[in-house]
Amino acid sequence: MSIHSHSHSHSCASSAAASAKPPFRFDVVGSYLRPEALKKAREQFAAGRLTQAELTQVEDEEIRRLVAKQKELGLKAVTDGEFRRSYWHLDFFWGFDGIEHVMMEQGYLFHGEETRADSARLTGKIRYTGHPFIAHYRFLKETAGEEVIARQTIPAPAQLLAELVRGVNALEVERIYPDREELYRDIAAAYRAAILAFYEEGCRNLQLDDCTWGMLCDPSFWSAMAGVGYDPAGLQALYLRLNNEAIAGLPDDLTVTTHVCRGNYHSTWATSGGYEPVAETLLGGENVSAYYLEYDTDRAGGFEPLARVSDGKRVVLGLISSKTGELEDKNAIIARIREAERYLSSDRLCLSPQCGFASTEEGNILTEDEQWRKLELVKEIAEEVWGE
Template identity: 50%
Template sequence: MSVNPPYRADIVGSFLRPEPLKAARADRAAGLIDDAGLREVEDAQIRDLVQKEADNGLALATDGEFRRSWWHFDFYGMLDGVDLVDLDHGIQFQGVQTKPKGLHLSAPLGFSETHPMLAHYRSLSATIAETTGAQPKFSIPAPTVLDFRLEPDHIDPRVYAGRDAYVDDLVQTYRDAIAAFYAAGCRYLQFDDTAWAYLCSEEEVLKARDRGIRTEGLAERYADILNRVLAGKPDDLVVTTHVCRGNFRSTWISSGGYEPIAEQLLGRVAYDGFFLEYDSDRAGGFEPLRFLPRGEQTVVLGLITSKSGELEDVDAVKKRIDEASAFAPLEQLALSPQCGFASTEEGNVLTEEEQWAKIREVVAISEDVWR
C-alpha cells in the first residue's frame, strides 16, 4: 500500500451526516441551542467518524464536512469580498434543483487568517492526534469553481472591471489559503472542482455561455490560474483535486468523457493527484489518461459509486483498473469512491452501513491490486 497521499485506498471527503448532527443543526436553526452547543455535537460526531474511518481500513481521515451545509458555499462565503446571495434559480441536477444560492463580489477578494475553516482543520488534526494517528485530509472548493459560477452581474464594477480583473486577487487568495493551512499543519489538501467536469459537457458549456461566461479558452485559463496558485507550494504539501460531475441527493449534472480537458488538466496542471469519477459510462473511457506525465502524479480512479448502496462487482472493478493501466502506469493509479457521500448536508440516498461497506470494498480491492 502507498505510504504517502494520495493513498491506494482514498476518499473524496464527505460522509453522511449522523442523526445527532442533523438534530443539532435543526436545533441551532430553531434557536434551541447556541453555537457552542452545536460545536459540542459536531466535535463528538467528528471524533466518532475519525475512529470509524480507521476501523474501516483507511490510512487517512477527514471531518466528513460535518461542519458545512455545502461543499463550496460555506468556504466561499467566509472569504473576504464574497457574499452569499439568493438567486432566482438554483443549480439544475437531473430531476432536482439545489437551493437558489449564488456568489457576489462586493469587495476585493482575500483569505483571512480568521477564516473559520482553519479552525476546522486544527480541530480535525487534534482529534486525529488524540485517537487514530491517521493522515488528516482537508478539502476546499477550487478557485476555478468560483470563476465558473460567478455570474457577470454579480461582480461589483466599483471593485473589479470584469472577470479578468479579479484573477490576480483570486490567485493570491488561494496562495494565502495554502500558506495558512500549511502553517496550521495541513499536509494533504484537496481542491474540489466541478468546473473541469462542466467543460466535458457541451450542454453545460452552452449554459455557461448563456450566463455570460466566455467559454473559449476556458480550459487554458483554468490551467494557468491553478498553476499560478500551486507555484512555490511546499514540497511536503500534497495538493490534489477532485473533478466532480455533480453530487446532490444521488443525482448528477455533467456527462461527457475527459478528452476535452485532459491535455490541459492532466498534462499541464501541477497537482499531485487527480480524483476522477469513473463510476458510470457518462465519464467515457480511460484513453484521456494518456496525457498524465510519467512520474509521481497519481490518478485516483473513482470506480466505486457513492450514489447508491449497491456494492460493485469486485472482479469488474479490478478489470477496469487493469484497463486504465493501459493508458497510465499502475503505480500512478489508486482507487476511491467516485465522490463524497454528502456533498451537501442532505446526503446521498444510501444508509450509513452501505456507506461503510463501500469504504471497505475500496480498501479490500486496493490491498489486492497494489499488494
Template identity: 50%
Template sequence: MTTKTKIRAPFKADQVGSLLRPERIHEARKNFQEGTITAEELRTIETEEIKRIVDKQIEVGLKAVTDGEFRRRFWHTDFMEYLNGVEGYIPEQGYQFVGVETEKYNVRVVGKVSFNPNHPHLRDFIEFKEIVGDRAIAKMTIPSPNQFFNAGIRNEDIYPDIEEYVKDIVQAYRDAIQAFYKAGCRYLQLDDVYIAGLCAPKLPFADSELEREKLIDLALRVANGVLEGKPDDLVVTTHLCRGNYQSAWAFEGPYDKIASQFFAKEKVDGFFLEYDDERSGGFEPLRYIPKGGPQVVLGVFTSKSGKLEDKETIKARVEEAAKYVPVEQICLSTQCGFASTHHGNKLTEEEQWEKLKYIVELSKEILG
C-alpha cells in the first residue's frame, strides 16, 4: 500500500494568490475585445506572462506559487459562472467599496447548480502545473462555496428551499475538489469574502444577532460540507477578506463574531487572515484556533500599498499574536492578493515583488 505524503502548507512565507496584470496582458485583452487578435493568441500571451511570474515567484523565495489569476477578470465570478446552472451578467450597479464602486459584473443562478467537468479552470490549472514542474508547489485558488449565498445570486423560483440550494452547492464543490485533485492539485485555497462579511458590525441582510448566528452556522455547515471526503493529502485553506479593489476596501469588523465557530471548527489546514490595519481588530480571536491545528497566516503586510512595513512592528505583531496561538502555527503573508480583479491595486510590479521578497526574508528571521 502506497502512503500519500501531505505537503506542509501553508508555508512560513506564503501568498494569497493574485498578482498585478502586466500591461502586455491588459493590451492583449483590449485587442481581443476589439477583434484584432484571436482567443488562442490571447491565451499564448497569458501563458508567456504566467511563465515569467512563476519564475519570479520562485526567484523571490516562495515555496507555493500561483498563476497570478492572469486568465481571470475577477477572482470569483470567472469560476462561478462556469458552473452548470450559473451565468454571468451586468447588473445595474457594482459593489460599493469605500470611495469607489466596482466594475459592474456579477453572477446569478439560472438553473440547477452542478460542477461542469469541462470547467476552463481545470485546463488552466493543468497547464499551470506543467509550467511549475517540480520547482515549487502549484497553488490553486477558487471562491468559497459561501460566495453563492450573497444577496441576489440564488434564484428562489429554482430553489425555493434553501436546503436544496445548500445540497447542490456543496455537491458541486465536492466534485470540483475531486476534479482539481485528479488534475494534480495538492494545495487549494477557498477565498471567502462572505464569511468575513459576517464579522461586520451591522449586516444589511440580517435584522438581529440571532439571524447573524443562523447565517454563521449555515456558512460553517457549507464550508465543512464541501470538505467531507476530500483526499487526505490535499491541503485546503480558507482566506478571509474584507474587500480588495483598486486598493479600496468594502467593510470592517474584528473576527470576534465568527471565531468561536469558524476558527474552532472549520476543517481546513490553514486560515489566511486580514490583519493589515485596524479594521481587522486584535488577535484575541485567535485563541479559538485549536492547538496543533490549522496554520494561521497573518496578513500583517498590505497588498494595497507598495510601502514596506517596519520590521520591528512586524516582529511585535507576531509576538502579540503568539499570545493566543502557538508561534509554530504562525505564517506570514499579505492580507490579500495584489489584484483581486484585473484592475489591480495601486502599486507597481516592482513594489509587488519587493514586498513578496521582504515577506520571505522576514519570515526566516522571525519564524525560522
C-alpha cells in the first residue's frame, strides 16, 4: 500500500465506514470467464488424465491470478470467479447430504440453445454436515487478504426448491417428503448451517443468486416449468419464506444480498418480463440488504418497480451486459441511471454488469479482454456518477 493511499484512507475514514459495506458503487456479480489453462485442466480431469490434486493446483493458481486482477482493478469485493464449479447453482446443491448429481432427459431450454442436462435430485432428507465450498472459501479469504472483502456467492434456497421439483425430480420429493412443510424446514436449516460455516471462516458478504423471480416474471416460461394452473402468488410467498427463513437471525456483521437474473448460459437467456409481478414480494419483502438486478436489455422492463424497494435497501443496477463483448455507450448508461433515480435515490444505487461472465463453465461469448474492459467501464461510470 502506498504512503499516499494509506494517509488518504485515514483522512476519510468516516465516509469510508459508510461505504465499507457491500454493495459498492462499482461492483460485480461474481463469475468470470474460465481461463484456457483451467478449461484444459478440467477436460483432462474429466478424462481421467489429471488427479483431483493436480486440478486443484491449477484452480488455485488461476484464482490467485484472478483475485490479483480484481484488486488491481479497484474492486472492493472479490470472488474466486466460481472457478471450481461447473454451474453457478448445481455444484452447491450437490454438496448437501440427501442430494445427488443426476442427468435429465434434457436441459433447460434457453432462447436458441439448450443447456447441459445435469440436475440435482433428492436421495434422502436434506442435511448440512459440511460442504466442499467451505474449504474453497477459506482459500479465497486467504488469497484476498484483509484489504478487500472476499464475497461468497451461492444459489438461493428458492432455487434449490425449484430444481428439486423440476420434471421427474418431483417424484423423489413426493417419496421422501410427503409432508412438504418438512422439506421447507430442512432446506432452510441446511442453508443456515452452511451460511454460518462460511461466517466462521470469516465470510462477511454472502450473495444469494436467484433466477426464480425472473421465471415468475415470465408467464410462458413458468407455465412450461410448473404446468398450467400453477399459483404464481402462492409460489412467490413460498420462495420468499424459504429465502427469509434461511437468512433469519444471522450475525449483524454479515451482509446478505441477492442477485436476480433471467438466465445466463453461453450468452443466451431464459426468461423476459419486467419486475412488476414480483416487486412487492421480492423488493418489498425479502430481508436482504441489497438487490443486484438485471437491467441490460428491455427484457427487464422499466425502473418503476424500484419504488417498491423497502427499508433503505440498496439496488445494484445491472446495466452493463456480460453477454456481449460490445462496449456500452457511457452516456446512455448514465442517462439510464438518472432515469432509475426517479424511483430510488442516487445514494441507494450502484452499478455492475447484469450477471456474471460465466454462470456455467462454458462462459459467455466474449474474450477475457472484453470482460475486463466491461468492468473498467463500470468503474469509470461509477466514479463519474457518484464520485467514488
